[in-house]
Amino acid sequence: MNKSYAIKNAGMFVVFMFSLSFSAYGAEVGHVVMRFNEKNDFLRFVFQGSNDSLINSATVNESYSIVKIDFPDNFSFEGVAPPEVVKIIQKDNSLYLNIKNVGKIKVSRYSGPPRLVIDAYITGGALSAQSSALAQTNETAGLSILLDAGHGGVDTGIISGQFKESDLSLSVCADLSKRIGGKVSRVAIIRKDDSAMSLAQRLIDIRKYMPNLFISIHVSASGQFAIYTSSFPAIMSGPDMAYSTAYAGSAYIEKTRALSKAVGSAFNEKFKMQTVYREMPVPILSGTAAPAIMIEIPNPASFTYNDDSINSISDAIIKAISEYAKK
Numbered sequence: 001m002n003k004s005y006a007i008k009n010a011g012m013f014v015v016f017m018f019s020l021s022f023s024a025y026g027a028e029v030g031h032v033v034m035r036f037n038e039k040n041d042f043l044r045f046v047f048q049g050s051n052d053s054l055i056n057s058a059t060v061n062e063s064y065s066i067v068k069i070d071f072p073d074n075f076s077f078e079g080v081a082p083p084e085v086v087k088i089i090q091k092d093n094s095l096y097l098n099i100k101n102v103g104k105i106k107v108s109r110y111s112g113p114p115r116l117v118i119d120a121y122i123t124g125g126a127l128s129a130q131s132s133a134l135a136q137t138n139e140t141a142g143l144s145i146l147l148d149a150g151h152g153g154v155d156t157g158i159i160s161g162q163f164k165e166s167d168l169s170l171s172v173c174a175d176l177s178k179r180i181g182g183k184v185s186r187v188a189i190i191r192k193d194d195s196a197m198s199l200a201q202r203l204i205d206i207r208k209y210m211p212n213l214f215i216s217i218h219v220s221a222s223g224q225f226a227i228y229t230s231s232f233p234a235i236m237s238g239p240d241m242a243y244s245t246a247y248a249g250s251a252y253i254e255k256t257r258a259l260s261k262a263v264g265s266a267f268n269e270k271f272k273m274q275t276v277y278r279e280m281p282v283p284i285l286s287g288t289a290a291p292a293i294m295i296e297i298p299n300p301a302s303f304t305y306n307d308d309s310i311n312s313i314s315d316a317i318i319k320a321i322s323e324y325a326k327k
Contacts, residue, residue, distance in 0.1 A: 030054045032071065032095075033210050034079030034088075035185070037142050043086065045097065047116040048210050049075070055114040060107045067097040067105055067118060080142055080185035085122070112251035113289045140325045143184040146211035147173040148284065150218040153196025158219045163300040165219040166194060172217050172297060176314040183318065203287050207245075213259065213321065214292035216284060223302025225267045226276040227260045228294040229253075230285035248289035255291040259324050263295065266320035270312055 031050035036043070047069070049055040057072040071093050082088060087098040103123040109116055149170040151157035157165025173189045181187055190205050191197050206214060220226050232250050249256065264275035285292040297303070297313060 030073055030075040031208070032075045032077050034077070035142055035144065035212065036080045036082055038083070042119045042121040043099070045118045045120070048113060050208070052114045055116050058116055060118065062105050065099055065102050067099060067120065069095045113248065140183045140322055141185065143212045143321070143325060144209070145180065145184055145187045145213045145215065146206060146209050147177055147187065147189045148202060148214065148216035149173040149189060149191045150216060152191050152194055155196055158221060158299065160300040163305065168219055168297070168300070168305065169217040170194070172310055172313055175310050176317055179311070179314045180318050180321070199283060202284055206288050211290050214288045214290050215317070216294040218294060218296045220296035220299055223298045224273060224276050225264070225271070225298060226278060226296040227264050228278050228280065228282055228285065228296070229256050229260050230282045230292070231279045232286065246283070246287055249286050249292055251289070252291045256293060258327060259291045260293050262320040262324040263293065263317060266316040270316040
């Protein structure tokens, strides 16, 4: 009797705990981010989700000027401001894109990470003059950029005279964020003050933000600019890596290298010094599902840091991002 009673109650406890976990899972709200690009005769909408099933199970239907996207679960939505020809409405588990003068749409799906891409072709082959002018003058308008100030808290990094790497990297990120803010759809800094932050937490924040570009700022032991990109195991193929969050950046190798070269060229031109390029397994870069680089700025022992020089570093990076976005 005692044994039977114990088994019965154990079973009830398992069912109860399963119900609790199922309820918690069902109530979880996912997050969908929309990015936007404008071409000569069509608008491109790119959707990514906080979990793969949100995007993989989404369905798309078109009726006249309305494109309806149905997602499998509840979600919060964040997107860049579209041009005047587009109105976006969220209702329940659906997004409605009301696109003026849409002729046809093309739906594509990509992996590593999962993305839903909708190309909306505009009749007449021309977009509104206001929207086209914006695209011509601001190539970076559709970008979301995440900045990472290296070290923080008790982890000061390199100390050179009166400068700490943790403070200097944050100063550069803060200045860059301020100066590029009006040129991109959104920009944020992972570490906003002198607090310690683990690699794991940084990676969590990167995956929540889902940036188009990721830039980490550090200080070099030498007097040169150095740019790091991540290398990946030669024994693994690209598709295999796409299933591992540790190698999420493998799908963006060529774009990462293009961004690295653009930034290095901008530094060379601005400061008349040769940039060093290094490719090695850097976990924060490998685990980022976007073009991702780490910039080491020169050591304060060999480089003068003040408002003007920090502004110049920001200007060079902004120019490089603009050149990268044109390609």
